[in-house]
Amino acid sequence: MVERLKCLALVGAGALLGSVSTIALLKLLSIPIECSVRLVVAILVGKGCLSGRGTQGSKGCYVVGNGMASLDILKDEIVSEQLTRNIQFFGLESQQKVTKSFVVVIGLGGVGSHAACMLLRSGVGRLLLVDFDQVSLSSLNRHAVATRDDVGIPKALCLKKHFSAIFPECQIDARVQLYDASSEEEILSGQPDFVLDCIDNIDTKVALLAACIRRGLKVLSATGAGARADPTRIRVADLRESTNDPLSRAVRYRLRKDYGIEGGIPVVFSLEKPKVKLLPFKGPSGGEENPSDYQVVPGFRVRIIPVLGTVPAIFGQVMASYVVTQLAGLQVQTEPVVNLDIDHYRTLHQRLIEHEEILYDTATQVQVMVNKLADTVIPSLSIKNSAIVTHVPTPATIFVCRHRGYILVEDLRLSTVNRRCGGDGGEYWRCSGRGGHHSAPEVDMEEVVYIVKELWHGRSARDQSAKDVGRGMWRSVKELMLVRWDRTKPASVSNLILLKFKEADEHESRTLDDIEEKEPEFFVRVTSVLKRAEMDFGL
Numbered sequence: 001m002v003e004r005l006k007c008l009a010l011v012g013a014g015a016l017l018g019s020v021s022t023i024a025l026l027k028l029l030s031i032p033i034e035c036s037v038r039l040v041v042a043i044l045v046g047k048g049c050l051s052g053r054g055t056q057g058s059k060g061c062y063v064v065g066n067g068m069a070s071l072d073i074l075k076d077e078i079v080s081e082q083l084t085r086n087i088q089f090f091g092l093e094s095q096q097k098v099t100k101s102f103v104v105v106i107g108l109g110g111v112g113s114h115a116a117c118m119l120l121r122s123g124v125g126r127l128l129l130v131d132f133d134q135v136s137l138s139s140l141n142r143h144a145v146a147t148r149d150d151v152g153i154p155k156a157l158c159l160k161k162h163f164s165a166i167f168p169e170c171q172i173d174a175r176v177q178l179y180d181a182s183s184e185e186e187i188l189s190g191q192p193d194f195v196l197d198c199i200d201n202i203d204t205k206v207a208l209l210a211a212c213i214r215r216g217l218k219v220l221s222a223t224g225a226g227a228r229a230d231p232t233r234i235r236v237a238d239l240r241e242s243t244n245d246p247l248s249r250a251v252r253y254r255l256r257k258d259y260g261i262e263g264g265i266p267v268v269f270s271l272e273k274p275k276v277k278l279l280p281f282k283g284p285s286g287g288e289e290n291p292s293d294y295q296v297v298p299g300f301r302v303r304i305i306p307v308l309g310t311v312p313a314i315f316g317q318v319m320a321s322y323v324v325t326q327l328a329g330l331q332v333q334t335e336p337v338v339n340l341d342i343d344h345y346r347t348l349h350q351r352l353i354e355h356e357e358i359l360y361d362t363a364t365q366v367q368v369m370v371n372k373l374a375d376t377v378i379p380s381l382s383i384k385n386s387a388i389v390t391h392v393p394t395p396a397t398i399f400v401c402r403h404r405g406y407i408l409v410e411d412l413r414l415s416t417v418n419r420r421c422g423g424d425g426g427e428y429w430r431c432s433g434r435g436g437h438h439s440a441p442e443v444d445m446e447e448v449v450y451i452v453k454e455l456w457h458g459r460s461a462r463d464q465s466a467k468d469v470g471r472g473m474w475r476s477v478k479e480l481m482l483v484r485w486d487r488t489k490p491a492s493v494s495n496l497i498l499l500k501f502k503e504a505d506e507h508e509s510r511t512l513d514d515i516e517e518k519e520p521e522f523f524v525r526v527t528s529v530l531k532r533a534e535m536d537f538g539l
Contacts, residue, residue, distance in 0.1 A: 073099050073125065073169055082167070083123045094328040095123060101193040101327045102126040106179050106208060108155040109133070110142030110309065111222045112198030114316025115323075117144040120163050122324045126171040127163075130187055131155045132178040142309035144316070179204055184211050194323045197221040198316070202247070206254040209265055218326070220319055221267045223248040225312040226305035227274035234270050234314060236322055236334045242269040243337070268318050270311070271337070333532075338458035344477045348498075349448045352482045356491055359508070443482075447493045450536075451482065455529050456498040462522070485530060486512055494533040497526060 074080050074096060080087065087095045101124050105116045108131035116129055135146045135158050145162040146155075156174035163172055177183055179199070188195065188211060195217050199205045205221070212219035221239070224247040235242075239255075240263035242248040248269055255261040325332050443451075452458060460480065482496045483504045489495050499507060507515075516523040533539070 076169070079123075079169055086123055090328045090330060094330065097329060098324060098327045099123045099125045102128070102190065103194045103196065103323065103327075104128040104130065104187065104192045105196045105198065106130045106187070107196075107198030107200070107222075108159055109139065109198065109200070110307065110312030111225055111315045111319070112196065113144035113146070113155070113159060114313045115196055115198060115222075115319040116159060116316075117163070117166075118317055118320035119323065120167050120170055122320065123167070124170065124324070124327070127173070128187070128190075128192070129156045129159050129172065129174045130177055130179060132176060142307060142312050144313070179208055181207060188212070188215060188217065192217060193327060195219040196319055196323065198319075200224075200247070202250050202254065205247075206251055206258065209251070209255060210259040210261060213259075213261055213265070219265060220322055221251075221265055222315050222319060223251070223267050223269040224274070224305075225270070225315045226307045228270050228272045228311050229275060229308050230270070230272045231311065231314050233272040234268065234311075234318060235337055236266060236268050236318060237337045238263050239265045239267045241337045242267055244271055244273045245269050246274070266322070268315050268322070275306075333454070336453060336457035338453045340452070340458055340477065345445060345449050345452060347477060348452055348480065348482055349443075349445055352443065352448070352491065352496070355481060355483065443491055443493065443496065448482070451493055451496050451533070452498055454536075455533060459498070460500050460503060461497045461526055461529075462499065462503055483507060485526060492539075493537055494530050494539050497530075 074083070074087070074092065083095060083099075086098070090098070103119055103124050103126070105112050105119070105127065108116065108129055112131070116127060120127060131154070134152055134154055135143065135150045137148070137151055140146055140148070140151075143155075144159075146158050150158045150161075154174075154176040156176050160172050160174035163170065175187070177187070179187055184207075195208075195212050197205060197208050197212075197219055199208060209219060209221060223242060223245045239248060239252055242252075248267060252263075255265075322332075322334075458477075479500050480498055481501060481504055482491075482498055484491055485495050485497045487508065497507075512523070
C-alpha cells in the first residue's frame with residue numbers, strides 16, 4: 001500500500017513539474033497565460049495539441065506562427081476581447097472567415113506595411129509578407145511600425161518582429177525575397193484568399209498581376225501614392241478606370257500588350273495629378289549621374305519620388321479595409337469614378353423632364369434653348385424640314401424646344417395643348433395632346449446625381465465595362481439619357497436607368513417580360529441595382 005502511494009506521489013510530482021515547465025516555456029514564447037493553462041490541462045488529460053512553430057497541429061487544432069494552438073482562436077478570451085469591435089461590426093461568423101483567411105502582401109514599404117498591419121489588427125489568421133528591401137532612415141516617415149532601431153534590417157523581418165507583439169496568434173511567414181518568375185510558385189502557392197500588390201516596379205508588378213489572373217487568385221493592386229497630398233481623391237476601381245496616374249497607365253499598357261489582359265483588376269489609386277516629379281539622381285560627387293549605374297536590382301528605380309507619408313499610409317488602410325470586408329463577405333459599394341460636373345447632371349435632368357413631357361405628359365412646360373430652328377415667323381410659325389403651324393397666339397404663350405432631334409411647339413393658352421413634333425432629316429414624327437394639370441417628374445437634381453453616379457457609374461446600363469473615363473466620359477454624356485425601366489410606373493430613383501439614345505428608343509418599344517425572357521442576365525442586373533436604390537431611399 002505504501003509503495004503504491006509513493007508511486008502515485010511521484011507521478012503527481014512529475015505531472016506538476018511538467019505543467020510548471022510548460023507554463024514557463026509558453027511564457028517565454030509570449031503566449032497569454034489563459035491559453036497556456038488551457039493547453040496544460042489538455043496535455044494532462046491526454047489531448048495535447050501543441051505543435052512546433054509554424055507547423056500543422058493535430059486534428060481540430062490551429063497552429064500559429066509562434067507555436068500556439070487551440071480549437072478555435074476566437075474562443076480565446078484574450079483574442080475575442082482584442083477583436084471584439086470587429087466581431088460587433090461583422091458578426092461572429094463573418095469574423096471567423098477573416099480569422100481563417102490567408103493573405104499575401106508583396107511590397108512592404110509605405111503602402112504595404114500599413115496594409116499588412118491593419119490586416120493583422122483585423123484578425124487575419126495567416127500572413128505571408130514578402131519584400132527584398134531593408135528599412136532605411138528615409139522610410140520612417142511612412143512605414144507603419146519601423147523605428148530607428150530597425151534601420152538596416154529587412155522590412156519583412158521588421159514587420160514580423162513588431163507583429164508578434166500586436167497579435168501573436170497570427171501565423172506570420174516573412175520572406176526576404178524578390179518576387180519574379182522563379183519565385184512565383186513559392187510565393188503564390190497555398191491558395192491564398194487574397195494577394196496585395198504593393199510593388200512600385202512596373203516589370204514586377206505586371207508579372208505578379210498576370211500570375212494572379214492566370215491562377216484565379218483575388219488580387220488588389222496599389223498604384224502610385226507618391227507626390228500626392230489630397231486623401232479625398234483616393235478611389236478603388238477597376239484598373240481601366242484609373243486616371244491621372246502614370247504607373248497604372250503603364251501597367252494597363254503592359255498587361256494588354258504582353259498578356260492580353262484588358263482589365264478586371266481592382267486598384268487603389270488617386271484622381272489627383274502628381275504634384276512633383278522624380279528628383280534627379282546625384283552621385284557621390286554631388287553631380288547628376290545615370291541612375292542605372294547604381295541599381296542593385298536591374299529595373300528598380302534609384303531616383304527618389306517625393307512622398308508625403310500620410311498618403312501611402314491611407315492607401316494601405318484602404319487596401320486593408322477593402323480586403324477585410326471582402327473576406328468577411330460584407331458587400332461595400334465603392335464610390336464610382338464618374339468624371340462629371342454639375343452641368344452634365346443638369347443636362348441629364350433636363351433631358352429627363354423633356355422626355356417625360358413628350359412621352360408621358362408629365363411636365364407643365366418645357367423651356368429650353370431652341371436648337372436648329374432654321375426659320376421662325378410670328379404669328380405664322382414655320383419650321384424647316386417640319387410642319388407649318390398657323391394661328392399661333394401671342395409669342396408669350398409659345399414655348400419652342402428641340403428634344404433629341406424633335407421640335408416641340410406648345411400653346412399654353414389652350415386647355416388641350418397643340419403640339420407638332422417634326423423630326424430633323426426625316427426622323428419619325430411624335431405627336432401628343434394633353435388636357436388638365438400635370439406635375440413634373442418627382443426627381444430632383446440631387447437624385448439625378450445619385451442615379452447617374454452611384455447606380456449607373458456615369459455610363460449606359462448596358463455597358464458593363466468602363467470604356468469612357470476622364471474627358472471621354474464628358475463626351476459620352478452627349479448621347480445618354482434617363483428613361484423609365486418600367487413604363488407603367490412613374491419616374492423615380494428606383495425606376496430610372498441610364499441608356500444611350502438608340503438604346504432608350506429600343507427599350508421603350510419592349511416590355512419587361514420580353515427583356516426578362518430574352519435577356520435574363522441584363523434583367524437581373526438592372527433589377528438588383530434598382531433594388532439597391534429602394535433600400536438606400538427606404539422606398
